[in-house]
Amino acid sequence: MDIVVEKLIPEDDIVDISDIFKILGDPSRMRIVAALRIKELCVGDISALMEISLSGVSHQLRLLKKSRIIKSRREGKLIYYSLDDDHIESLIDIALDHVRDEGT
Template sequence: MKTECCINRENVDAVERDLIPEEDIVDISEIFKLLGDPSRMRIVAALRIKELCVGDLSALMEISMSGVSHQLRLLKKSHIVKTRREGKMVYYALDDEHIEEMIDVALLHIKHKIR
């Protein structure tokens, strides 16, 4: 059975002109994929509050230090977290305010949906 469709060429052309470039779509999808993992999201949520080291995060998350380190490597590679070295200690924090803003907007969204 053939389905008929109506296409508004003006709308399609307008959206095509302003559509996010494909390479950016891929990068954005990767960020959401990383933040879609509950363990990584818990780490990001903790770092939203305070800069922490692997040991602190391990205790907080109740995950092995190697498990936390693995998640942090993925987050750092995508510029979601950054590091600061103090002597032998390495501290992790959110890379910039945009990550915190994304979390804030997501929280607003879920609270809006609950009402």
């Protein structure tokens, strides 16, 4: 039992990890993240691709950016969004492997 106590993830980290999964738990946000896993996109591109209003996409992007799941860069008047780092892509890849695994 002592080894478990020693290796437990600290409570602050548990809360932060839980928050990431909460954000990714929304299908609209997950679709956006899945698209950004493929290519950097602007709000208009995401809106057209997801068939969500510009304001709806902007709201989701704000939440994803606040959680450090995505990042943005400005090019002229456009802002392009991409995954924040390789860790996010790894999370998605692992989850996808898990979902597609049939227990073999």
